[in-house]
Amino acid sequence: MIEERALIEKILRGDREAYAELVRAHQARVLRLCRALLGSETEAEDAAQEVFFKAYRSLASFRKESAFSTWLYRITANHCRDLLRKRSRQKLESLDKLFEESGDAAEKLLTPSSDSRSEREASDLIEQILSRLSPDERLILTLREVQGLSYQEMAQVLRCSLDAVKARLRRARKALEEQARHFSESRSV
Amino acid sequence: MDHAAMKDKVFALYDGELGQEARQEVEAHLKGCLECRAMYERWRTTARAFFKEPRPVPSEFFVQRVMDRIELWERPLPAPGPYARLRWLVPALGLAAVLFAMMRPAQTQQPVSVEMLLLEGTPGPASWVLSNATPNTDQMLGFAMEGEG
Numbered sequence: 001m002i003e004e005r006a007l008i009e010k011i012l013r014g015d016r017e018a019y020a021e022l023v024r025a026h027q028a029r030v031l032r033l034c035r036a037l038l039g040s041e042t043e044a045e046d047a048a049q050e051v052f053f054k055a056y057r058s059l060a061s062f063r064k065e066s067a068f069s070t071w072l073y074r075i076t077a078n079h080c081r082d083l084l085r086k087r088s089r090q091k092l093e094s095l096d097k098l099f100e101e102s103g104d105a106a107e108k109l110l111t112p113s114s115d116s117r118s119e120r121e122a123s124d125l126i127e128q129i130l131s132r133l134s135p136d137e138r139l140i141l142t143l144r145e146v147q148g149l150s151y152q153e154m155a156q157v158l159r160c161s162l163d164a165v166k167a168r169l170r171r172a173r174k175a176l177e178e179q180a181r182h183f184s185e186s187r188s189v
Numbered sequence: 190m191d192h193a194a195m196k197d198k199v200f201a202l203y204d205g206e207l208g209q210e211a212r213q214e215v216e217a218h219l220k221g222c223l224e225c226r227a228m229y230e231r232w233r234t235t236a237r238a239f240f241k242e243p244r245p246v247p248s249e250f251f252v253q254r255v256m257d258r259i260e261l262w263e264r265p266l267p268a269p270g271p272y273a274r275l276r277w278l279v280p281a282l283g284l285a286a287v288l289f290a291m292m293r294p295a296q297t298q299q300p301v302s303v304e305m306l307l308l309e310g311t312p313g314p315a316s317w318v319l320s321n322a323t324p325n326t327d328q329m330l331g332f333a334m335e336g337e338g
Contacts, residue, residue, distance in 0.1 A: 016256075016260070017256075020255075023251075023256075024247065024249075028244060031245040032244060048251070049254055049255055049258065053255065053258050056259050126239050145236050150206065169204075170200065173232060173235075176235060177235060
């Protein structure tokens, strides 16, 4: 972390190439979060680039009390959340049609001894179900389940209290389980 | 501890957020509570199914694209040409021309007749002067009438 702070000082003094080191150090983390939130690899790459660009532009405003990774997560979370909100406004697909087509697959996805199903179909279905969550629900689940952030880290990224993190996480988990259940129940009706 | 509070702790156990004592307490509870155990297992299965993201492979190409974007953003704008400072003159001249056209007074002219133009040899407006020799009657008509009469 001390090295990272020294690197940031160098960048702020005008050494643009030093920023490449920061990008190398954090690209996997940022890309992973973007991919988990947005679902598409191409979108995730574009979003990750935009995140690093935004971070460079506002590097002077980075307060050194928190870790640089926390600050970067915050920028990533806000950027992806905006993209998800735009996307949910454009969503035209009928929920019923989605349930009808994918209910059986959703059931198989959640049973421990599921049939062998092509990875791509399963991954499409996962993305469909995750896209039914609100951007905030998807974000907090991703921070926890994909990025492995602790409650404290999530509170710093999301700028809320620990209790708020626990409550949001609880609601998001419940929402995901309900969405997955709706998919499987629609086939059994 | 009431059951609702214990449910929260079950998730905290799953998330690795409990200290040693709290962890032992919840694990003991899970052994005896079917509902909480089912909830724990259900979430573990769901999380495994939904959140198995592979780690992205670091890419130097990605780093280069970010740095290229930053360089483009920081590139200084091209210096203005020698006439850039006079660009304001074009709309100013246009406006002046319009104002000038609107303010020019309309010239008053005398109406010009065909006689004026044909009978007067001098440039400018001509005048039509009747000659005293010109009869008041039509000569041809008079001749014709006299012939018959």
